[in-house]
Amino acid sequence: MxxxxxxxxxxxxxxxxxxxxxxxxxxxxxxxxxxxxxxxxxxxxxxxxxxxxxxxxxxxxxxxxxxxxxxxxxxxxxxxxxxxxxxxxxxxxxxxxxxxxxxxxxxxxxxxxxxxxxxxxxxxxxxxxxxxxxxxxxxxxxxxxxxxxxxxxxxxxxxxxxxxxxxxxxxxxxxxxxxxxxxxxxxxxFLPIGLGSLILVNLDQLVYGFAGIHSDVESFLLKIIPVTGIWxxxxxxxxxxxxxxxxxxxxxxxxxxxxxxxxxxxxxxxxxLEGLKPIFKYGVTFCSMVLGGAYFYSVIRVDAWLYLGYAIGGFLGYLIAEMLLKKTIWVFKNIKGFVIYSLIIMIVFVGIKLDFTGYEKRIPEVGRVQNAYYGNGSSHQYRYGEQEGLKKLENIELIRELHQEMIENKKEFMNMAKKRAYNTVSIAYELENGKKIYRDYEAPDEFVQKNPTIKKIFETMEYKRKYHNIFKVDTEAIDYIEINPDYIYQVNKSIKIINKDEIKELTQALKMDLLDESYEEHYSNIIPWASINVRTKASVEMETNDEKESKYSHIDVTWKKSYSMTAKWLKDKGYYEKVRVMPEDINSIVVGKVEKEMDRVYSAFELEKLAKDQTVKIKDKEKIEYLLTNQEGESYLGNSYYMGVYLNNGNKILGYISEEKVPREIKDALK
Known part of the structure; x- marks a missing residue:
């Protein structure tokens, strides 16, 4: 006792x-x-x-x-x-x-x-x-x-x-x-995940190519404290x-x-506790600094604003901490500590900017690389094993060549990406020792769409077979294929293919089109005919048991207007007119030149009011087919001509067409 x-x-x-x-x-x-x-x-x-x-x-x-x-x-x-x-x-x-x-x-x-x-x-x-x-x-x-x-x-x-x-x-x-x-x-x-995420966000802004936003660091930080880990x-x-x-x-x-x-x-x-006061004071200062930097940079993506956010956030955090510790608001004379802190932080920033560690320029030697990855948008699929890297030596060399281009264009890309639409270029390597290297770069859209190295990578058979998920599924596992016109066309058409032979034939046609697809066709702004949803048996199993998972429960493939083998198969089977908008579904198409005041118009009805009489109405079915085949979506580069598509069912569709595709007779009529 x-x-x-x-x-x-x-x-x-x-x-x-x-x-x-x-x-x-x-x-x-x-x-x-x-x-x-x-x-x-x-x-x-x-x-x-x-x-x-x-x-x-x-x-x-x-x-x-x-x-x-x-x-x-x-x-x-x-x-x-x-x-x-x-x-x-x-x-x-x-x-x-x-x-x-x-x-x-x-x-x-x-x-x-x-x-x-x-x-x-x-x-x-x-x-x-x-x-x-x-x-x-x-x-x-x-x-x-x-x-x-x-x-x-x-x-x-x-x-x-x-x-x-x-x-x-x-x-x-x-x-x-x-x-x-x-x-x-x-x-x-919430400090581990909150502070960790803020640091990652700030490193992404400070370090060119830093790939920490989507890294496993956040997953690790979530697990440190049971509250964020368990829930x-x-x-x-x-x-x-x-x-x-x-x-x-x-x-x-x-x-x-x-x-x-x-x-x-x-x-x-x-x-x-006296010994904890400096930790509290400078901890609050640091947290406020990275929060201020992240916020200011999110408002205006300019380096000057990033550093202004650091200065304001850090100074306010220091003052607040001092006020709490001193229990008075009269602490403006006690800024010696902040001056010392600022000098230390400036030294750290200079080191990061000068790349003292060599992080920004580091490209692994080809002999050390087991496989390499290129992705447009994110390395998420590669990071979590959903997409394999390229193993052929010539393709690894192409990715290293692209990596070198990204490094050489650092200054230009960091400036251009803040003013224009941009894509995230993701590059990753798995080394022979199992280590993985990730880099994410923001590059202007026009660079990504016109870069010859990216074009070479995309058009390799190895890349296409690993990029498109349909190559990873056994046709025997496909339960059915459903085809619906692209959502923009607003027509009530759909087919469901369940015949096993037809599933194999259509899948083969799609694969042939995907392998034949050029890089320019892949990034074309032309609106596709339809979406093709491939459902596997695993997906049906998932619907009855939430605990079971499958990487390819369903696969979405776009039927682009350049996919000739798919179009031929659909015609041969009598499905062609049942899954795409046809000229017979269209009452008329109104074509007009895009004026400045039309830049932010989002419907055919708005365009009709703005254009007044400066339009050409097309009712000829052959011409309608031509316009539908070349119809584009809105482009970040701007559009030259718009199309108001009027369907027989009363729906109105807004579309565009590039200047070089507009027939001469329409251009002449609009002069």
Whole structure:
């Protein structure tokens, strides 16, 4: 008994229960109304709504309402338990008792843990009772509403709540006011992902080619704290659980040590430990600086604004931190620290800009590269194994050549990308030692569309077979193919192909067109005839079981107007007129020259009002077919001629046509 009492003080534990049982009960009610009650009310339903309700509660795939309840409850619990530390009278009285600080901390911790555990366990028992009472042996009870799912939810919720409680308790030991404790608790919970993301955003702006925005760093940062890890990641492995347990132990030990050395006279001070004040001050300064830089640069993508954001954000952060520490607004004379901080940051920025590490110019030697990747927009598919890199030596050399071009055009691209439409050029390598190198560059659209090196890469058979997902699917796995006219045409046509021989033939025709497609055709602005949706058997399986996944549950292929083999097959089978807009579907097409005031017009009706009599109406079916075949979408370079397409069903379509494609007779009529 002496051993136990040397660690805990039972009257103190009971006192915490007496004061705070209502908060624990409120948390129980919040959880109950979020999960068990809705499940109980919908248990008799046989539709998919009950599956959604159960999964959204037991396996949340984002930060949902129960995550909010858990964070607020854990922080409030810690705040109320250690409220006495933040008032001089209370802290004097409590510490005058014949109880050591060690005993106080252990006793408060036990009380806090029990108050956290009880509401979760009661909800767990409700869920288990519902499951047992209504279990009819169906797949719903085998794969969705299961004992394992309920126990996993219980463990994750308890682990997350306890870690948040310990974070807030640690903050309580180093702060002197409850408000500061609450605010800093929230900051520390989301600090890893928030600060990490801000740093990545700023590095993306400072370092040419930096590919951190889509890197695994953010995924790693999410997992550091259970709140962001548990509520945003569906499956947690044993290594993460072990890390969270170790993290909890570390937080507990540090909080205890801080409590032991805490000065009682510092109650009401924002930061009670002298050694932590510089960390707090410059931490706030740094966070404010990167936030200011990211915000200013998002408003105007100019380097001067980026650095102005750094200066303003950092200075405001420094002043706010000083005001909090000094408890006065008269801190403008105390800027020596900010001057020193600024000099250090300037040295770091100069180092980054001069590329002291060689990051921006680093291209791996071809002999060290196992495969290389080029992508327009993102390296996401390559990064997560959904698209392979190119392995042929000549193609690796082409990607290295493109990489060198991006480096040589650094100054031009950084200036042009801020003024024009741009694409993200992604380059990646997997080296022989397994290491991967990623680079992302912003390049003007015209560079991407006209670059001869990118054209060579795209037109290689290896790239096309790895770029287009249809080459990765066995035709035997295709369940059906559905073809619908492009959404812009607004005609009610559609076919569904289920015949296995026809599926193979159409797939083969599509593959031939894709392999024959030139780079210019791929990036053509001409509106396609239709969209082709290839559905695999795996996709049907997914619809009946949400737990199963497939990379290629469905594949969307565009039937472009240049795809001659696909068009021939559709004609041979009698499907051609059933899946595209035909001249017979069109009443007339009005063609006019785009004037300056029409640049931001988004409908044929608006153009009709603006153009007045400066148009040519086409009703001849052959000419309509020609115009439809060459109809384009809106271009970032601007459009020369517009087309108002009037369908027989009453719909009006806005389109464009390039000047070189407009027939001479129409040009003459518009003069």
């Amino acid at each position: 002496k051993y136990k009492t040397s660690y805990f003080n039972m009257p103190m534990i009971l006192e915490d229960f007496k004061r705070l049982w209502g908060l624990s009960a409120l948390y129980f009610i919040s959880l109950f109304f979020t999960g068990p009650l809705p499940i109980m009310l919908r248990m008799g339903d046989k539709d998919r709504s009950i599956t959604y309700i159960v999964e959204s509660f037991l396996k949340p795939r984002g930060f949902e309402i129960q995550g909010f309840y858990s964070i607020v409850f854990a922080i409030l619990l810690s705040l109320l338990i250690y409220r006495y530390l933040h008032t001089i009278n209370s802290t004097t009285v409590i510490h005058s008792f014949p109880i050591t600080r060690k005993q106080l901390f252990h006793s408060h911790s036990v009380a806090g843990f029990i108050l956290i555990i009880i509401p979760v366990l009661i909800n767990m028992l409700f869920l288990l009772g519902l499951m047992v009472a209504s279990n009819d042996g169906s797949i719903f009870y085998q794969e969705v509403f299961t004992t394992n799912a309920i126990m996993a939810w219980t463990g994750k919720t308890l682990l997350g709540n306890i870690i948040v409680y310990l974070i807030s308790s640690l903050v309580a030991m180093v702060t002197g006011t409850s408000i500061v404790q609450g605010v800093l608790s929230l900051i520390f919970i 945003t990641i569906e499956k947690i492995d044993i290594s993460q659980i072990l890390w969270y347990l170790i993290l909890g132990l570390i937080l507990y030990i540090i909080a205890l040590q801080f409590y032991k050395i805490r000065s009682l006279e510092r109650a009401t001070d924002p930061i009670t």
